[in-house]
Amino acid sequence: MVWTLMLLPLILGVGGLGVDAGYAYIGYRELQISTDAAAMAAAAGLPNTTTATTLATNFSSVPGKYNAYPILNTPYALTDTQITVTPGCITLSGLPACGSSITANAVKVTQTAKIRTFFIRALSAFGVRSAQSISLSATSIAAMRGAQRGPYNVAIVLDSTASMAQTDGGSNCTGTKVACAEEGAQIMLSQLSPCLPNTACGAATNGNVAYPVDEVSLFTFPAQTAGTQLAKDETCGSTAIQPSVISYPDSKALGTLTSLPTSTHLATLVSEYGVVPLVSNYRTSDSTTGTNPLTINNSVSTTSPSIVNAVGGNSYFGGSSCAGMYAKGGVSTYYAGSLFTAWQYLTANARANADNVIILLSDGDANGSTMGAGSSNLYDSGSSKGTYPSSTKQCKQAIDVATAAKTAGAKIYTVGYKVASGGCSGDSGLTACSTLRSIASSDKNFFVDTSSTSCAGARSVVMNGKTNSLSAIFTAIVGDLTQPRLVPSNISFTAS
Secondary structure (H helix, E strand, O other): OHHHHHHHHHHHHHHHHHHHHHHHHHHHHHHHHHHHHHHHHHHHHOOHHHHHHHHHHHOOOOOOOOOOHHHHHOOEEEEEEEEEEEEEEEEOOOOOOOOOOOOOOOEEEEEEEEEEEOOOHHHHHHHHHHHHEEEEEEEEEEEOOOOOOOOOOEEEEEHHHHOHHHHHOOOEEEOHHHHHHHHHHHHHHHHHHOOOOOEEEEOOEEEEEOOEEEEEEEEEOOOOOHHHHHHHHOOOOOOOOOOOOOOOOOOOOOOOOOOOOOOHHHHHHHHHHHEEEEEOOOOOOOOOOOOOOOOOOOEEEEEOOOOHOOOOOOHHHHOOOOOOOOOOOOOOOOOOOHHHHHHHHHHOOOOOEEEEEEEEEEOOOOOOEEEOEEEOOOOOOOOOOOOOOOOOHHHHHHHHHHHHHHHHOOEEEEEEEOOOOOOOOOOOOHOOOOOOHHOOOOOOOEEEOOOOOOOOOOOOOOHHHHHHOOHHHHHHHHHOOOOOOOOOOOOOOOOO
């Protein structure tokens, strides 16, 4: 009993220390978990640093947020959790490098909390005031992309009607609208993954490497004579060559999009709306950067197509360039057919575990005047219902096609260039803005450049101090298609 009484303070002290240490450990683990979640959420918002900061806070342990554990905030803790979000740059294989189009490719999140003690606080009676609390701190760094993910089948649908030959007029792109659209495609190709990370892609057969990750195809409207793509759209010269334009080739009524095309009908549509099939030969490796990140093909053929040639080479990056596609015009604008063709082409060429993505680049108006075999109302049958394909209610048709594609699992982005306030004159209640917005999978997927009229719902992105620049828009799209990942906290990190 004597020894017990003598050792009781020690026993209680050790027991109390164990309780306080365990309590502190639980608090630290909750703080670290929420810091990891905050960093991952922030990385998903990059390269928009404002969005990244907002997302980090939302997923933090700050009071009122998703991971606000009671143990880390008052009244259970002495002070509420504090968070610091620092966007910055790291160098990592497969990660877009910071530069002209990206100001931050990673984010560091630090959270601190001060929790109470229960037993060792008794030491404060002996002047050890620090025994009243335990300060906790956790730090995580996440990259904006790089996590293992499923591959994508991407279809770029590029408006090459006459209006796209006009000067864009935006503060971030001074060329023609079609050239600006092509530059956007270049930015995206420079950041997608042609092959597995940390490997050279190797030789391509029929435009694809041995183990492709993201395959990309290119479609256009108006339609063009089959076979002119290689000779004109993909030729890498200094002057764009105009292919032969034809009337829109939607030569079969498909009811309410439930009667899908036969392989023969789809092949006809692809031959006239399609410019480049699904390819992965746009870069030599997953981490190619510099002045010439994209691979120009000087010997294009049916077995060696080149999407890089068609979108102007490396002109955006100041490297080797091609003239790119020509804004043909001739039969005005009707993009329901090209959207339908791109969707069905991706569906017919689906790869296991690969998601389908469609990106429409247009000024938004729909006023095609020539349909089918030269008839302006070949499929209306006097009803003027505007069911695809039809010359009436052309914007609604595009929305209907997009809705069917989205229902089937495709993700759709729309990017508007110098979008006017009107448009869609044949569709009551629709404008170019509202049509592009409805085509997109969500408002997060709807963008317009600086030369466009203000469009309700359009997502705003900021990069290098510029709002809605091409680099910001297409970097945001690629960012949406990738998943962030945590990286070791000892990695070299430079705050932006």
